[in-house]
Amino acid sequence: MKVLYYIFSVVVACLCAVSCSVMGSEMVWDINPIVLHVYVSDSDGNNLLSEESSGSGHLDIDKIYAVFDGQDYQLSTDVDEGNEPQTKAYMPQFQGLQLRTDFYGNKYLSFGELDGQEELKNVDLIIYWGDGTSDTITIFNHFKWKLSGEPSITRRYYVNGKQTESDIATFRFVK
Numbered sequence: 737m738k739v740l741y742y743i744f745s746v747v748v749a750c751l752c753a754v755s756c757s758v759m760g761s762e763m764v765w766d767i768n769p770i771v772l773h774v775y776v777s778d779s780d781g782n783n784l785l786s787e788e789s790s791g792s793g794h795l796d797i798d799k800i801y802a803v804f805d806g807q808d809y810q811l812s813t814d815v816d817e818g819n820e821p822q823t824k825a826y827m828p829q830f831q832g833l834q835l836r837t838d839f840y841g842n843k844y845l846s847f848g849e850l851d852g853q854e855e856l857k858n859v860d861l862i863i864y865w866g867d868g869t870s871d872t873i874t875i876f877n878h879f880k881w882k883l884s885g886e887p888s889i890t891r892r893y894y895v896n897g898k899q900t901e902s903d904i905a906t907f908r909f910v911k
Contacts, residue, residue: 772846812831859875
């Protein structure tokens with residue numbers, strides 16, 4: 737009986753050792769954070785966040801704010817990009833609502849970074865434009881680990897109640 741127990745214990749130990757390396761537990765996963773990029777323009781395509789807008793005018797950026805998960809976020813315009821601490825593993829850093837400039841010189845709003853592993857079940861980000869209007873972006877993020885050791889992420893976005901065609905977090909509004 738002791739011999740059978742000993743053999744069984746050795747077999748179980750070997751299976752555990754082999755299964756860990758087969759299942760990919762040695763892999764380190766950096767999960768992408770959730771960062772929303774929001775562009776807003778007039779019907780002629782003029783960027784309403786830029787003071788140089790040649791169209792019907794621009795939005796008063798001092799009046800723009802957002803509400804996320806019951807908390808207000810004022811628009812920050814003094815963005816210091818590129819000074820984040822460098823670590824081996826990526827850690828999301830929440831910056832709130834910021835006015836940024838893309839590679840092409842276009843102004844846009846950025847909201848995040850939200851932890852990509854956080855469970856978000858249809859949480860609303862409401863952007864108040866300062867002109868009496870608002871738009872709602874709803875975030876759905878479901879994260880779990882598969883038995884294989886790989887992450888499984890389901891992300892969906894809704895704009896004013898309608899699901900977007902893509903899971904890319906870039907949104908364009910026309911005012």
